[in-house]
Amino acid sequence: MPAIHRGLAPATAFFALALTSGLVGPSSAAALEGNAERGKEIYHACEDCHTIDDNDVGPKHRGVVGRRAGSVPDYAYSPELKSSGIIWTEQALNRWLQNPQAMVPGTRMAFQLEDPQARADVIAFLKQYAKIEK
Amino acid sequence: MIEPDETPHHDADGIDRRGFLECMSWAGTGLLWSVSAGIPAALTMAKAAAAAPATTPFSFVQISDSHxxxxxxxxxxxxxxLQAAIARVKALPVKPAFMIHTGDISHLSHADEFDAADQLIGEAGLPVFYVPGEHDVLDADKGKAYLDRYGKGSQGSGWYSFDHSGVHYIALVNVQNIGEGGLGRIGRDQLDWLAKDVSGLSSETPIVVFAHIPLWMVYPSWGWGTDDGGQALDVLKRFGSLTVLNGHIHQVMQKVEGNVSFHTARSTAFAQPAPGTAPTPGPMVVPAGTLRQHLGIAEVNFVRGSEPLAIVDTPLGA
Structure with missing residues (x-):
């Protein structure tokens, strides 16, 4: 089972997940092939703050891949993320999941997914299950 | 750090470790703190209800994590x-002097959530002293909504102190600028304020510190601790009686180190897993039909039959 590093609140997640696949290497996940089904399991760790279709502690994930950061209506983003100009490409999501506070200092999210393969899997899950079209 | 599979045994303080760990998986309502000769001592609501009024010359209540x-x-x-928790407070045989809420009043920092909490908590008819949880500073202005409502007379992001019946109370904010890994952070400005706040106090003054995230490292890999909590404790180490009250982890844990007693409170909202017993922290679904038991009423029965927790809830410094 993946180990996690919390990011947001523990009642709802602010911490980090360190998976134990043996893979190390911070930025290699984007080059890895993700497994959406495995990503679906790993995504449970995200669900303290996020869901696919509802804003909660974090914004909803429907359509997140390719979306501009800070653009979901009715969600109170931190000023830092809202003004970041980030487009959530797979590469950007990989950096974000590795260490969001290093990518956007001041953002609320502190959840970290340390294993590159786990990040690739979650991104694959988001691509497959969080498409704009239901 | 707690080892969940630890073989049960009685430590020198009389605490049965297995009993304690089982306790941690329960959530509850609140704690009544009595202050006798300057030494705070926690009573569960059940024990408080049974206590002779004359034995608690002064008391206050802690609730937390109402979400x-x-x-x-x-x-x-x-x-x-939360209504059930407040009902228990109102039913206490001796009216507490005040209540503290150790944060996560709201879940998403929305005005209607704070409104609902204020209405429910107000029914206790007690003065209430708050500190924010990270869920109370989720607005775009990172805590302005909290400060507008609860921050009158506070400094910075909401820290303050007050005195009551010879005890000095310090409310700290450790949910702003949460660091990598989710650990709480007090910050230099607040630490400097803390040093000034206590500089004129006699070392014999009993100190009660309350903040949302535990000041001690309960379980760092889940973000259950404060990365500069040790610096705050260094400032306060000269005091003969120091009690640290926190929430955030939705379960009772207590540790005693010298003159310092650390205590985390239960939530009024939902349970969280004991450290290391789940892949992640977070809201824990309990078996259907048992929620109320886990959230307090039956939890009190459990405590009533478990002397170890009562011992855990009795701070040292004495």
């Missing part, structure tokens, strides 16, 4: 469970 607005399966009616 108004939370609607997930771990508790779909956090209003009802």
């Amino acid at each position: 108004l607005g939370f609607k997930r399966p771990a508790n779909t009616d956090v209003v009802a469970t």
Whole structure:
């Protein structure tokens, strides 16, 4: 089972997940092939703050891949993320999941997914299950 | 750090470790703190109800993590469970002097959530001293909504102190600028204020510190600790009686180190897993039909039959 590093609140997640696949290497996940089904399991760790279709502690994930950061209506983003100009490409999501506070200092999210393969899997899950079209 | 599979044994303080760990998986309502000769001592609500009034010359209540607005399966009616907690406070035989709420009043920092909490908590008819949880500073202005409502007379992001019946109370904020890994952070400005705040106090003054995230490292890999909490404790180490009250982890844990007693309170909203017993922290769904038991009423029965917890809840410094 993946180990996690919390990011947001523990009642709802602010911490980090360190998976134990043996893979190390911070930025290699984007080059890895993700497994959406495995990503679906790993995504449970995200669900303290996020869901696919509802804003909660974090914004909803429907359509997140390719979306501009800070653009979901009715969600109170931190000023830092809202003004970041980030487009959530797979590469950007990989950096974000590795260490969001290093990518956007001041953002609320502190959840970290340390294993590159786990990040690739979650991104694959988001691509497959969080498409704009239901 | 707690080892969940530790063989049960009685430590020198008389605490049965297995009993303690089982306790940690329960959530509850609140704690009554009595202050006798300057030494705070926690009583569960059941024990408090049974206590002779004359034995508690002064008391206050701690509640925590009410999460108004939370609607997930771990508790779909956090209003009802907060009401149950407040009902227990109102039923105490001796009216407490005040109540402290150690944060996560709301779930998403929405005005209607704070409104609902204020209405419910106000029914206790007690002065209430708050500190914010990270869920109370989720607005775009990172805590302005909290400060506008609860921050009158406070400094910085909401820290303050006050005195009551010879005890000095310090409310700290450790949910702003949460660091990598989710650990709480007090910050230099607040630490400097803390040093000034206590500089004129006699070392014999009993100190009660309260903040949302535990000041001690309960379980760092889940973000259950404060990365500069040790610096705050260094400032306060000269005091003969120091009691640290926190929330955030939705379960009772207590540790005693010398003159310092650390205590975390239960939530009024939902349970969280004991450290290391789940892949992640977060709202824990309990078996259907048992939520109220886990959230307090039956939890009190459990405590009533468990002397170890009562011992855990008795701070040292004495």
